Amino acid sequence: xxxxxxxxxxxxxxxxxxxxxxxxxxxxxxxxxxxxxxxxxxxxxxxxxxxxxxxxxxxxxxxxxxxxxxxxxxxxxxxxxxxxxxxxxxxxxxxxxxxxxxxxxxxxxxxxxxxxxxxxxxxxxxxxxxxxxxxxxxxxxxxxxxxxxxxxxxxxxxxxxxxxxxxxxxxxxxxxxxxxxxxxxxxxxxxxxxxxxxxxxxxxxxxxxxxxxxxxxxxxxxxxxxxxxxxxxxxxxxxxxxxxxxxxxxxxxxxxxx
Amino acid sequence: xxxxxxxxxxxxxxxxxxxxxxxxxxxxxxxxxxxxxxxxxxxxxxxxxxxxxxxxxxxxxxxxxxxxxxxxxxxxxxxxxxxxxxxxxxxxxxxxxxxxxxxxxxxxxxxxxxxxxxxxxxxxxxxxxxxxxxxxxxxxxxxxxxxxxxxxxxxxxxxxxxxxxxxxxxxxxxxxxxxxxxxxxxxxxxxxxxxxxxxxxxxxxxxxxxxxxxxxxxxxxxxxxxxxxxxxxxxxxxxxxxxxxxxxxxxxxxxxxxxxxxxxxxxxxxxxxxxxxxxxxxxxxxxxxxxxxxxxxxxxxxxxxxxxxxxxxxxxxxxxxxxxxxxxxxxx
Numbered sequence: 001x002x003x004x005x006x007x008x009x010x011x012x013x014x015x016x017x018x019x020x021x022x023x024x025x026x027x028x029x030x031x032x033x034x035x036x037x038x039x040x041x042x043x044x045x046x047x048x049x050x051x052x053x054x055x056x057x058x059x060x061x062x063x064x065x066x067x068x069x070x071x072x073x074x075x076x077x078x079x080x081x082x083x084x085x086x087x088x089x090x091x092x093x094x095x096x097x098x099x100x101x102x103x104x105x106x107x108x109x110x111x112x113x114x115x116x117x118x119x120x121x122x123x124x125x126x127x128x129x130x131x132x133x134x135x136x137x138x139x140x141x142x143x144x145x146x147x148x149x150x151x152x153x154x155x156x157x158x159x160x161x162x163x164x165x166x167x168x169x170x171x172x173x174x175x176x177x178x179x180x181x182x183x184x185x186x187x188x189x190x191x192x193x194x195x196x197x198x199x200x201x202x203x204x205x206x207x208x209x210x211x212x213x214x215x216x217x218x219x220x221x222x223x224x225x226x227x228x229x230x231x232x233x234x235x236x237x238x239x240x241x242x243x244x245x246x247x248x249x250x251x252x253x254x255x256x257x258x
Numbered sequence: 259x260x261x262x263x264x265x266x267x268x269x270x271x272x273x274x275x276x277x278x279x280x281x282x283x284x285x286x287x288x289x290x291x292x293x294x295x296x297x298x299x300x301x302x303x304x305x306x307x308x309x310x311x312x313x314x315x316x317x318x319x320x321x322x323x324x325x326x327x328x329x330x331x332x333x334x335x336x337x338x339x340x341x342x343x344x345x346x347x348x349x350x351x352x353x354x355x356x357x358x359x360x361x362x363x364x365x366x367x368x369x370x371x372x373x374x375x376x377x378x379x380x381x382x383x384x385x386x387x388x389x390x391x392x393x394x395x396x397x398x399x400x401x402x403x404x405x406x407x408x409x410x411x412x413x414x415x416x417x418x419x420x421x422x423x424x425x426x427x428x429x430x431x432x433x434x435x436x437x438x439x440x441x442x443x444x445x446x447x448x449x450x451x452x453x454x455x456x457x458x459x460x461x462x463x464x465x466x467x468x469x470x471x472x473x474x475x476x477x478x479x480x481x482x483x484x485x486x487x488x489x490x491x492x493x494x495x496x497x498x499x500x501x502x503x504x505x506x507x508x509x510x511x512x513x514x515x516x517x518x519x520x521x522x523x524x525x526x527x528x529x530x531x532x533x534x535x536x537x538x539x540x541x542x543x544x545x546x547x548x549x550x551x552x553x554x555x556x557x558x559x560x561x562x563x564x565x566x567x568x569x570x571x572x573x574x575x576x577x578x579x580x581x582x583x584x585x586x587x588x589x590x
Contacts, residue, residue, distance in 0.1 A: 054467050055466075055467070056463055056466075056467065075463065075466035075467045076466055076469075078467070079466070079467055079468070079469045080469075084467075085467055087464070091461055091464040093453075093456050093457055093460050093461070094460075095456070096453060096456060100453050103450070103453065104453060104454070104457050104465075104468050104470065105468050105469070107469075109469065109471075111449075111450060112450045112451065112454060113451075113478075114446065114451060114478050114479075114482060116449070117445050117446050117448075117449035117450075117451050118442055118445055118446070121445065121449075124449060124450070127450075128449075128450055131450075167468070171468070171469065
């Protein structure tokens with residue numbers, strides 16, 4: 001078996017809010033097509049770590065995707081590197097239709113300028129039609145076919161999560177980062193989501209997923225990273241990680257006589 | 259799903275009724291021009307048109323770009339003084355107006371660059387400071403703005419070799435310019451920019467992670483809207499043959515804000531209604547001169563409280579009422 005190339009490499013990532021260290025010197029690598037779970041108790045810094053990777057908070061350290069260095073703290077750069085994020089609580093435009101929300105994330109930026117709107121309208125229409133068809137395809141993939149003309153605010157919480165996933169897929173992600181994607185989904189929907197993520201991985205996308213459903217993480221992930229109070233305390237296969245005493249202590253608390 | 263159905267779903271293309279509305283607006287403007295006969299009424303209609311132009315520019319900055327800019331009156335004044343400057347240097351009318359728009363656009367770009375990181379109230383305050391500095395400078399720099407900021411004897415508008423001397427003649431120029439700008443507004447509404455700008459206003463940080471060029475779009479709407487403000491200032495200057503710095507003070511800045519709010523933020527058509535309200539109400543209440551401020555303020559309150567989506571909201575309410583009545587009659 002040949003070793004897969006490194007798709008994402010984070011070195012010495014740190015995030016500080018005043019005197020609080022939310023992410024503390026975290027380093028890890030994710031191989032191409034790998035699915036990596038990021039777990040830890042509440043407040044352990046999982047979402048902040050994703051915020052650092054997606055550039056929405058200032059962070060120290062180094063990050064590279066497919067060997068290309070990315071400047072931290074600037075959302076535009078991870079986006080260009082196809083490091084695409086799905087947020088913990090749905091970040092959608094509630095009044096826009098589902099189709100519009102997915103089209104917002106489209107990879108193709110052609111015809112999205114004032115100049116095109118006024119002077120290159122035929123080119124703009126061609127690009128827009130292509131974006132519409134692409135968005136429709138991704139809505140179908142996440143099980144929202146038929147909802148394209150519904151306003152995002154009309155969807156249930158779980159559907160909004162799926163809509164955000166469709167928007168992320170429309171960006172053609174190289175690395176897809178999902179923050180608690182199964183929240184708000186029932187067991188059957190969670191299984192469908194797991195199958196969908198497996199399929200997305202087979203198509204060549206690397207996935208980092210934060211979640212609290214241990215069964216979901218076990219069934220989905222090749223490897224799991226465990227955070228506690230901003231520090232990476234363990235990593236390995238799901239079986240290795242759950243057997244690690246530091247992880248047990250982090251979740252259940254250390255026994256007083258241990 | 260058929261392409262036709264798709265076309266109705268995406269905001270960029272579902273606004274097909276916009277062209278019908280534009281045709282109705284043109285007919286309305288023409289009807290108004292035929293209805294008014296006295297000189298003072300024509301003057302008011304022209305004021306309505308030119309304020310609609312300035313307010314449309316402000317609408318792009320405020321309602322679409324999501325930034326409150328006090329600088330719109332500064333841009334109008336800059337447009338006016340620039341066109342007066344070119345006029346004194348024997349540049350033709352069209353060159354004067356285009357030059358005014360270019361200078362205003364460059365100034366807006368500079369202001370936008372200086373206030374690049376300013377958000378919300380800080381951007382509003384920054385543009386207010388620019389306006390205040392501008393007003394003082396316009397009043398002091400006599401080579402560009404005339405003594406005490408007043409320049410007289412500016413040439414009338416000339417279109418296709420025809421000098422437009424009367425209010426009635428200038429009406430056609432203003433109506434044509436406003437129609438062209440409304441067409442541009444319709445094209446803007448029927449484009450992906452409407453969707454992108456919604457995201458910029460509602461979730462700017464997330465928009466950056468989606469690849470929406472937040473800063474560029476804000477700058478674009480600010481520059482385009484300001485250039486339209488400069489155009490309005492240039493047109494007023496040629497129409498009246500005079501420019502004075504007092505005409506572009508803070509009162510007009512607040513007035514433009516009222517026009518957009520009164521008309522309604524949801525649609526660019528609202529600026530026409532807001533500007534009409536702003537121009538007509540003081541005239542209609544002129545007989546109650548001593549109570550005018552109170553009555554005007556009360557009317558504003560009523561409109562804002564009863565129609566928070568602006569006067570255009572009345573039109574929308576009537577439309578939905580008609581749809582409901584039609585569906586009830588179909589069901590029965």
